[in-house]
Amino acid sequence: MLPTLLGLCEASDMSATDELKGRKLYDALIALKPPGMAETDWAIAAGMNRGFFSNLKAGEGSPRLSTIKKLLGEIGKTEADLDPAAPTAPKPRGRTPAKRSDDAEATDTVGIQQIDYAYGMGAAFNDSPVQVEVMQFPRMWVETITYSPPELLTWARGRGDSMAPTIYDGDLVMIDRSQKKVQEQDAIWAFMVGDVGSVKRLRVKGDRFIILSDNPTIPDDEEPQDFVTIIGRVVFVGAKK
Numbered sequence: 735m736l737p738t739l740l741g742l743c744e745a746s747d748m749s750a751t752d753e754l755k756g757r758k759l760y761d762a763l764i765a766l767k768p769p770g771m772a773e774t775d776w777a778i779a780a781g782m783n784r785g786f787f788s789n790l791k792a793g794e795g796s797p798r799l800s801t802i803k804k805l806l807g808e809i810g811k812t813e814a815d816l817d818p819a820a821p822t823a824p825k826p827r828g829r830t831p832a833k834r835s836d837d838a839e840a841t842d843t844v845g846i847q848q849i850d851y852a853y854g855m856g857a858a859f860n861d862s863p864v865q866v867e868v869m870q871f872p873r874m875w876v877e878t879i880t881y882s883p884p885e886l887l888t889w890a891r892g893r894g895d896s897m898a899p900t901i902y903d904g905d906l907v908m909i910d911r912s913q914k915k916v917q918e919q920d921a922i923w924a925f926m927v928g929d930v931g932s933v934k935r936l937r938v939k940g941d942r943f944i945i946l947s948d949n950p951t952i953p954d955d956e957e958p959q960d961f962v963t964i965i966g967r968v969v970f971v972g973a974k975k
Contacts, residue, residue: 759797760790762816768809780804843870846908848889879908879970886912888966890924891974892933896947897922904974907933911966920946922968927957933968 764787767776777786781804790797799813806812845868869889876884888909892901900922901907909924916923920935935946943962945955 757791758818759802759816760787762818763787763790763802763805765817766806766809766811766815771809776805776808779808842873844873844876844884845870846876846884846887846889848906850891880910882910882912886910886966896949896952897933898949900948901933901968901971902974906972906974907968908970908972909966910969913967914964916943916964924965924968926963926965927961931965936962 764773767773773787777783780801782801786797802813802816806815848867848869850865850867876887880887888911889906890909892905892907893903895903907922907924916936916938919937922933923936924931924933925936926932932945935948937944937946938959939956941960942956942958945957947954
């Protein structure tokens with residue numbers, strides 16, 4: 735243990751000694767840090783900036799002795815407790831995701847229902863039974879679109895041209911049925927007005943929905959919110975091949 739750094743550093747700063755500065759000083763300080771105390775909390779308590787220890791660890795800067803005294807005083811230590819032979823501080827341990835083989839990633843799929851019902855981009859009557867087929871998709875791909883549970887996702891087809899060029903007749907749309915409340919203006923939604931299903935943009939105006947088409951030749955429409963049943967939000971459009 736050093737008897738004191740006072741004689742070495744009092745006249746200027748910690749760079750006056752080759753023994754304790756940069757990473758060595760960082761290691762000596764961290765060796766004294768109480769368990770459970772975060773480096774940033776320690777620095778802030780002593781009046782330093784949040785990046786003090788990160789900079790020191792990277793070898794940037796040579797703190798003055800008065801700065802070191804403030805740091806040590808926060809934990810009831812003095813410069814005499816600093817040990818130039820302190821072991822190198824370990825790297826922080828973070829969460830390490832479990833590694834999976836390429837084969838495992840390739841076969842990690844989720845089932846999403848696809849219905850044979852076409853939501854009109856205009857309108858379509860829901861007057862016939864709907865056939866449901868569950869199709870498998872790579873989990874990683876689905877999670878790039880939405881983190882909603884797969885059981886609340888549905889593939890359907892658009893019909894008509896009122897949403898062109900965003901959605902063309904026959905394009906697949908993924909509907910997120912976990913989203914039932916229109917909170918984002920002008921997003922695309924699948925919804926029913928009575929027995930008529932549509933895929934359109936919705937805008938809230940008082941107690942009514944303004945129904946918008948992307949095709950500029952189609953005029954806007956509107957309905958009272960009580961007349962509209964939200965099926966879900968359209969979160970992905972797949973072009974028909």
